[in-house]
Amino acid sequence: MNTAEVLKIFGLEPRETRIYLALLQSGPASIRDIADRAGINRGTTHELLKRMQQKGVVSYFPKGKRRHFSAEPPQRLKELALNHQQQVTEAMELLDDKVIPELSHLRPATGNADVHYYEGDDGIELVLKDILSTVSEQETRSYCIYSAKAIRKYLYRPFPNYTRQRVKLGINVKVIAIGEGGEEAPLADRKWINEKSSDRAGSYIAIYPPKLAMISLSHGDLPTAVVINSPTIANTQQVIFNTLWETL
Incomplete structure (x- = not known):
């Protein structure tokens, strides 16, 4: 993580970081000089400096008819980070008790399944994290999956510590592996379907009521996922999984 990425986390957008670095290098300067050094147009520079x-993180003093700005010492950024940290802590405390319940009431109460689509490694990482988050909140921490051979090497690419996190949370998983292979892991029971045509099966299906996640590979081995939030669908798939599990 570079300096600009760190400062972005604590409230400075990339253009503001460019201005701050330009001021550190030049010392006190006029808006025109700052804009030239930062490579940002003058009007935008003026607005960013006010923010x-x-x-x-910057201050100004009059010099003739113009304002000259200067960068506050880098140590000031620590204060900015601590303030940001405190705000995040306070917001986190309100999430469960107030914000999430209030926002949840805004969603229409319908009998339709709630469906979300995800794409790429970032999307798959969100789905994997959702599995852990959802299951960890349940009394019985367990879920079931179908895992096809063709997708295994892509599945945990964006989240290589997934299994470690699952075990740390005390989550059990039952796996029906389609095709040979698959690693043994703690808190995991595995059975196999040695299907000759398993190479054509390229999906990973996770059943974690009230949700069902289906991850597959599209053209160019790009992973895509669909998450269905529907107790009816998830429980039906759970019954099918349990029945098949007993026969293997």
């Missing part, structure tokens, strides 16, 4: 002044 940065409110954040406390």
